[in-house]
Structure formats: C-alpha cells, structure tokens
Amino acid sequence: MKIINKRVLAKVGKLRIVELEIVSFIANKVKPGQFIVVMVNEKGERIPLTVTKKDLKRKRITVIFQEVGFTTKLLGNLKKGETLYALLGPLGNPTEIRHFGRVILIGGGVGTVEMYPIAEALKKEGNHITTLIGAKTKELLVLKEEFRKISDKITFVTQDGSYGKKGMVTTILENLLKKNYYDFAYTVGPVPMMKKVAYITKKFSLRTVASLTTLMVDATGMCGVCRVSVGNKTKFSCIEGPEFDAHLINWEELENKLKMYRKKEKYICKLHKLC
Missing domain, CATH: 3.40.50.80 (Nucleotide-binding domain of ferredoxin-NADP reductase (FNR) module)
Known part of the structure; x- marks a missing residue:
C-alpha cells in the first residue's frame, strides 16, 4: 500500500484534486463500478474511493480525489514513498457492462x-x-x-x-x-x-x-x-x-x-x- 507516485492535478484556491498511484494486489480484482476504502492512519475514518486506473503487471492502482473534508485532506498530505494504514476492496457491485448501443x-x-x-x-x-x-x-x-x-x-x-x-x-x-x-x-x-x-x-x-x-x-x-x-x-x-x-x-x-x-x-x- 505504498504510494509510488503523487500528482496534484488541479488547484483552485485551497481546493486541490490529487492523484495517487498505490501498490496493491487489488488491481487484479477490481472491476468498473466497484470501489475501495482507505484509512490514512490508525485513528482516521474510512473513506470510499474509486480505482480510476490499474496496472495489472506492476500491481498498481490509481485513485483521484478532491480534498473536501478532514480525511481527504490528510490523504492529500501524504508524500511519495509513504504508506496507507489500510486499504480494503474491491467493494460494491460492478457496473453492468455490455453492448447497449x-x-x-x-x-x-x-x-x-x-x-x-x-x-x-x-x-x-x-x-x-x-x-x-x-x-x-x-x-x-x-x-x-x-x-x-x-x-x-x-x-x-x-x-x-x-x-x-x-x-x-x-x-x-x-x-x-x-x-x-x-x-x-x-x-x-x-x-x-x-x-x-x-x-x-x-x-x-x-x-x-x-x-x-x-x-x-x-x-x-x-x-x-x-x-x-x-x-x-x-x-x-x-x-x-x-x-x-x-x-x-x-x-x-x-x-x-x-x-x-x-x-x-x-x-x-x-x-x-x-x-
């Protein structure tokens, strides 16, 4: 659950949108529509995030989030090389993917x-x-x-x-x-x-x-x-x-x-x- 890369994709005033690339075997299992839950530290709350991209070969997932509350701000303060306290998933039901037209x-x-x-x-x-x-x-x-x-x-x-x-x-x-x-x-x-x-x-x-x-x-x-x-x-x-x-x-x-x-x-x- 180590953070391999971090990018700030957008910044308007105090508002930031952050991208984290994380090492996780969840990359092999998560499907479109499902989500993960992360904890930044032992006393932190659990927050749901969507896996935006995944790299199956390197076992990495990418999450993108907006810093809007306490935990997302804590998450956004983490640096490259640091590790999440916990990561759970995949959770939820996957999207119905088929040919609709x-x-x-x-x-x-x-x-x-x-x-x-x-x-x-x-x-x-x-x-x-x-x-x-x-x-x-x-x-x-x-x-x-x-x-x-x-x-x-x-x-x-x-x-x-x-x-x-x-x-x-x-x-x-x-x-x-x-x-x-x-x-x-x-x-x-x-x-x-x-x-x-x-x-x-x-x-x-x-x-x-x-x-x-x-x-x-x-x-x-x-x-x-x-x-x-x-x-x-x-x-x-x-x-x-x-x-x-x-x-x-x-x-x-x-x-x-x-x-x-x-x-x-x-x-x-x-x-x-x-x-």
Missing part, C-alpha cells in the same frame, strides 16, 4: 474520475459513447484527454465559461435528448446534478443509473450511514450499490442526509488546522 455519460466535478473506468469498459463492448463533463471552472476539469480518446462525442461544460460551453451540464443533456435517441445513461457527480439528470432522463423514458458513493463510513453494511431509499425500499449503497436506478432514488431524502454531516466535518477540519 448508444450510451450517454454525464459526469460532474471530481465525479468524472469515477466514470472513466466505466466509460472505458463500455467502449470496449462496442457502444457509441457520448460524454458530458461539467465543472465550475477549467482548472477543475480532469482526465480530458483520456475521455476524448474513448468518446465518440464529447462536450465539456464550465459554469464560468472558461472552457467548453458555458452553463450547466444538465442543460446540454436536455438539449441532446430532444434531438437524439440513447439506449442507456449513466451519471455520477454532485447529488443536485444527478437529481436533475434523473428528472430530465425520466421525461424521455431513458434508463439511467446513478452511482452513490458519497455516504459511506464502514462500507460493509454494518453502520447504516449509507442507507438510501430506492423505490420505497431501504438500500445500503455500500453492499447493494453503489449504483441504483436513478429514477427510483429518493433524491430529497439523500440531499437532507448529506447536510447532516457538513457542520461536523468543518469543525473537525478546523480543529486539526486542515481548513
């Missing part, structure tokens, strides 16, 4: 890194890939060239207009659905964005899957933090997900649950002088 992928913010291995696998199955990637500003767009190589059509959207089209990725999505037919949609990113994606695609009867890795602690189904209502049934996103039918998720409930932890996260971050 015309596929549209909608990613927002750092969520796009979770989407990359899925996009790559869907492309290998011969799907026609349309990719929509949104971010607040140019500097926060990552993996641009990687997505270009595997996408038949790609659109970048920034809220400030610094790169690609100006506006919201969901606006571009709705315009595309009015003019084109798709067989399958996949979305990952901020919850408000995914909620809007689900609302739009439902109007067009387009099957849509959303990835929910935001609410996890234990990641083995014991703590219950990741509970989410899907089709009026309680699901555990760590063991029954992390992917669900976007049209059946209770997005309002999920948004309210996320708000519960923001004050505590800011407090512990300031306590340890990481914010």
Whole structure:
C-alpha cells in the first residue's frame, strides 16, 4: 500500500484534486463500478474511493480525489514513498457492462474520475459513447484527454465559461435528448446534478443509473450511514450499490442526509488546522 507516485492535478484556491498511484494486489480484482476504502492512519475514518486506473503487471492502482473534508485532506498530505494504514476492496457491485448501443455519460466535478473506468469498459463492448463533463471552472476539469480518446462525442461544460460551453451540464443533456435517441445513461457527480439528470432522463423514458458513493463510513453494511431509499425500499449503497436506478432514488431524502454531516466535518477540519 505504498504510494509510488503523487500528482496534484488541479488547484483552485485551497481546493486541490490529487492523484495517487498505490501498490496493491487489488488491481487484479477490481472491476468498473466497484470501489475501495482507505484509512490514512490508525485513528482516521474510512473513506470510499474509486480505482480510476490499474496496472495489472506492476500491481498498481490509481485513485483521484478532491480534498473536501478532514480525511481527504490528510490523504492529500501524504508524500511519495509513504504508506496507507489500510486499504480494503474491491467493494460494491460492478457496473453492468455490455453492448447497449448508444450510451450517454454525464459526469460532474471530481465525479468524472469515477466514470472513466466505466466509460472505458463500455467502449470496449462496442457502444457509441457520448460524454458530458461539467465543472465550475477549467482548472477543475480532469482526465480530458483520456475521455476524448474513448468518446465518440464529447462536450465539456464550465459554469464560468472558461472552457467548453458555458452553463450547466444538465442543460446540454436536455438539449441532446430532444434531438437524439440513447439506449442507456449513466451519471455520477454532485447529488443536485444527478437529481436533475434523473428528472430530465425520466421525461424521455431513458434508463439511467446513478452511482452513490458519497455516504459511506464502514462500507460493509454494518453502520447504516449509507442507507438510501430506492423505490420505497431501504438500500445500503455500500453492499447493494453503489449504483441504483436513478429514477427510483429518493433524491430529497439523500440531499437532507448529506447536510447532516457538513457542520461536523468543518469543525473537525478546523480543529486539526486542515481548513
């Protein structure tokens, strides 16, 4: 679990997106859609991360994350040559990868890194890939060239207009659905964005899957933090997900649950002088 390489992919003010290449035998087992859980030190919390890339020959995995809370900031402070306290995985259920036909992928913010291995696998199955990637500003767009190589059509959207089209990725999505037919949609990113994606695609009867890795602690189904209502049934996103039918998720409930932890996260971050 040694860190072989470290890169800061983006930096806007205090916000950073960091890439770590880690030695791990998980490289041989992890599949698109699954995730790992890492602990930075013995007293640290467990956080879920997606394996963005893997090197089977050298037994290495690559994770990309945004420093948004206490543990991700601790993780971002690790240096090349240091070792993680613990790494568990692969966890969760893999994405259904097959030939759907015309596929549209909608990613927002750092969520796009979770989407990359899925996009790559869907492309290998011969799907026609349309990719929509949104971010607040140019500097926060990552993996641009990687997505270009595997996408038949790609659109970048920034809220400030610094790169690609100006506006919201969901606006571009709705315009595309009015003019084109798709067989399958996949979305990952901020919850408000995914909620809007689900609302739009439902109007067009387009099957849509959303990835929910935001609410996890234990990641083995014991703590219950990741509970989410899907089709009026309680699901555990760590063991029954992390992917669900976007049209059946209770997005309002999920948004309210996320708000519960923001004050505590800011407090512990300031306590340890990481914010």
